[in-house]
Amino acid sequence: MSILSFENVSLDYGATATPGKLVLDSINLTLRRDELVAVIGRSGSGKTSLLNLAAGFIAPSRGRITVDGSAIDKPGADRAVVFQDDALYPWLNARDNIAFPLELRSVPKRDRFEAAEKLLGHVGLSGAGDKKIWELSGGMRQRVGIARALASSPRFLLLDEPLGALDALTRVKMQELLLTIWSHSGAGVLLITHSIEEALLLATRIIVLSPNPGRITADIPVSFGRQLLAGQPVRLIKKLSAFHSLQDTLTDLIHDVQVEHAA
């Protein structure tokens, strides 16, 4: 079982941006391939920096990040990223966007086409392969972005607020899609989100980060996502007292951290 691991990781932008600005402090975190870990926290808590470190876009100032014991020193296809603003390529249609990671590996055109068509089906976009990116809605674009990330057969999917820009109805549908994809793809998911409700509905574990500098203040196992996968309706899950209780706990945790920090 692959493991993505943060070992005593700190990030200091001192050398580049603001001198001495500690963004993340002593982060110890593991992510297994059968987990969907959601990271929540207020703005400035370093959620996106955490994801950028895992992706290999930036290097830690201290500590190390490993995948199965090997240190990460650059981005790699084993850790595919889905961005909030989809980051699709408008000069390619939906199918070619999805096939892009395969093109980079010089996979033959026919095989790329077949793989992309299959993934289009997985994300509920069968028949939309020829569509231009600007012809797709926000939700459809995010589906293409997720399918593209899956095309590289990653061991870990790193999702940077992928549903943040979507309307409420599309968001609910996409949450269900994310859960299905996680359960079928066999990739561990690191989800950065602002929404406590989303974290509760999807995650197997929720990590709470405190701001300035970002530190892990809570690591809470949850199981509502598995109930959702088992077919229990979202509205019933949201009515559970356990759901409300955990929602309050997480809200308090984030709020307390802020009050503590202000004090």
Added chain:
Amino acid sequence: MTVSTETLDAVANLAGSHAQSLKKRRTVPTIMISLITVAGLIACWTALSFYKVVSPLFLPSPLLVARSFINLVTVGFVDSTLAQHTGASLLRIFAALFASVVIGLPVGLAIASSRIGKGIFDPIVEFLRPLPPLAYLPLIIIWVGIGETSKIVVISLAMLPAIILSTVAGVKSVSSDRINAARSFGATPAQVLRHVTLPSALPSILTGVRIALGAGWSTLVAAELVAATRGLGFMIQAAAQFLVTDVVISGIFAIAAIAFLLETVARLIERRFVPWGGKL
């Protein structure tokens, strides 16, 4: 008397469509305003030459210019027809454009993506950019002679800053998420350049090509002043020396028409290769 709802609706619809058609009739299309303006200018020109307000030697009538234009097409001026002069000029413009794209693209990429590249090329571009081509034309002639090369070099030097600066702007504006997405799929720096950076910068580069074409046309006349035997600039210059004003004006119209045509083609190319422009 009772009136049915259908009748009232029909009357309302009729009134609505009548009001709409009135509104449509009152709106003069922009193209019509432009055409009226052009017709007005030609009428003024005709009146000035007809009443000899300005001597025909300096301002020949539109009719004379039209005749001269036809004469240029069929018979020609200074041993070449208008098509031959145009061909010579276009050849210089496209050779210069090719040279400036071949040099300007890598230089722009180097400035945008490397500190050393910026350090080396930025001062040269900033030195070259504000210089009028006529200022360095004599130097180019001393260096490369009065043949075809000097003309192409001068035109491409005039085009180069637009290509370089638009490439720099295009590369710098590439979204970091697009680049990071490719990196996260295992793209090498060369693959990122080919598959992400260049296509992302293409809209800006094409705009630079359009601006460069304009700069090239402006420089063409100056470049063809020196020891040319063909070309629109040369034709205008030769005609001016003999005070053949109708040929001068015809030449100016020919340059304007070709510049307009090139701009239209450039826009079509932009629409074909950058269909997402302004949509994302």
